[in-house]
Amino acid sequence: MDEHRDARGPEDAPEVPLDAAFFRRWLTAAAATVEEEADRLTELDSAIGDADHGANMRRGLTAVVSAVEEERPPTPGAVLVLAGRTLVSTVGGASGPLYGTLLRRTGKALDDAPEVGLARLAGALRTGVDAVGQLGGATAGDKTMLDALLPALDALDEGLDAAARAAEKGAGDTVPMRARKGRASYLGERSIGHQDPGATSSALLFAALARTARAGAADGEGGTP
Amino acid sequence: MKQLINVPERVVPDALRGMAAAHPELSVDVERRIVVRRDAPVAGKVALVSGGGSGHEPLHGGFVGPGMLDAACPGEVFTSPVPDQMARAAAAVDSGAGVLFVVKNYTGDVLNFDMAAELAEDEGVRVAKVLVQDDVAVTDSTFTAGRRGTGGTLFVEKIAGAAAAEGVPLERVESVARRVADACRSFGVALTACTTPAKGGPTFDLPPGELELGIGIHGEPGRERRPMMTSGEIADATVDALLADDPPRGPVLALVNGMGGTPLLELYGFNAEVQRALGERGVAVPRTLVGNYVTSLDMAGCSVTLCQVDEELLRWWDAPVATPALRWGR
Secondary structure, three states, rough: OOHHHOOOOOOOOOOOOOOHHHHHHHHHHHHHHHHHHHHHHHHHHHHHOOHHHHHHHHHHHHHHHHHHHHOOOOOOOHHHHHHHHHHHHHHOHHHHHHHHHHHHHHHHHHHOOOEEHHHHHHHHHHHHHHHHHHHHHHOOOOOOOOOHHHHHHHHHHOHHHHHHHHHHHHHOOOOOOOOOOOOHHHHHHHHHOOHHHHHHHHHHHHHHHHHHHHHHHHHOOOOOO | OOOOOOOHHHHHHHHHHHHHHHHOOEEEEOOEEEEOOOOOOOOOEEEHHHHEEEEEOOOOOOOOOOOOOOOEEEEEEEEOOOOOHHHHHHHHHHOOEEEEEEEOOOOOHHHHHHHHHHHHHOOOOOEEEEEOEOOOOOOOHHHHHHHHOOHHHHHHHHHHHHHHOOOOHHHHHHHHHHHHHHHHEEEEEEEOOOOOOOOOOOOOOOOOOEEEEOOOOOOOOOOOEEEEEOOOHHHHHHHHHHHHHOOOOOOOEEEEEEEEEOHHHHHHHHHHHHHHHHHHOOOOOEEEEOOOOOOOOEEEEEEEEEEEEEHHHHHHHOOOOOOOEEEEEO
């Protein structure tokens, strides 16, 4: 981990050590956020997709929470790999393989470190996000989840809050874009003016990540299961 | 919106329970969501496996049986199934002769079937894939995820299924399937939006006096909206779109397909106009199928698929088939 220290951002970025329990808490928080926002995701999806993104993400994350609570994988990497595999096996559609790949590849890149810092997480997430781009054949500006993930990655060395804000802004920035990937692409010009549901759910995951870190910091909690 | 459902989360397993009760000739795994012909694996025969989102019934479960599919994997409503389902189905129906995956061109279906093929190959099952991409409404495919797979799926499953039933080996079944997929063109029209159980209301707003031309099968709006037209005008617009894309070089099979909410009375009337339009343009139609085959829940509207055939493909089309939704011969 030490070799990444220099890559760390400004002094005020909190270097919280993130362990397996943290990532479990994050996934639980993500599931709760998606549960709360499921109707909004579905509403966004009904404008340019097929009106099921909320239901699909809810189903997947509910399964993820049970899987990681039951198996309690020992490392952050193992938690994310299990979460990714569970998403692939439960969500279906494009979101299943894409979010599943994001988490699985990020987890694999974390290897078996018992705790990870922000810089290491950023490096691993970069691997995961690249894999998503490759699998979906999409790039920035295609009006997909990448439009939230890429800005979040770029902001990550300023901390998780900054990443969450960047993801949120990235999701909002998809409104004027014309979709070139996924089902929304069939609408062509008519996809313009609607926020992308995948970018929105990505922003929700980052918001949950930042909230989980803040809660952990407030509790002075490092790794209680 | 009034619907015959218990809870939205259970519509797919509930439907599969009912399907199992109605069709003892099928083996239905309700929880894992796999529909398999009961006598599978059939020794020496290449197996056909398809799947996709639910909401398009009878596609695909209704096409499982001798002469067509060996297994189908229904996903959630309008959501592709997961790789585990397809890999499990492949293992269940493989006789050692290999498995052909029939995949409609949607991002989710393609990604999940690709993952499933890897899983199945890890288990020692030989897998080939054919992609159905017949929807001519998608014109600028460099800027989209490519042409959608719609009604052409039925022709691919029926004709490749007949070839497999004859004992043709995997590589040849795959090439027959690809020939059929290449020979199919479809175009759809929506008179209303559909209602997904998760949303409980129409997926888009379509005023009573308007229709959507060039729709897909997921309630997504089409490529253009116009004031309501007569059945004959819709037939002309549809046939023109199909023939402009692929001028016919011989006879075609025609599928006049209901989207789920249009009665047969209207579909037959529409078919009369489609046959007239094709006849006026000099296209011979040796066989026509009319009915609800590749639906979009309760959407009102229709699609037309034309499949150019030679004598060999026509013979396989006419070969016996015994599935819940398609049944003839023997």
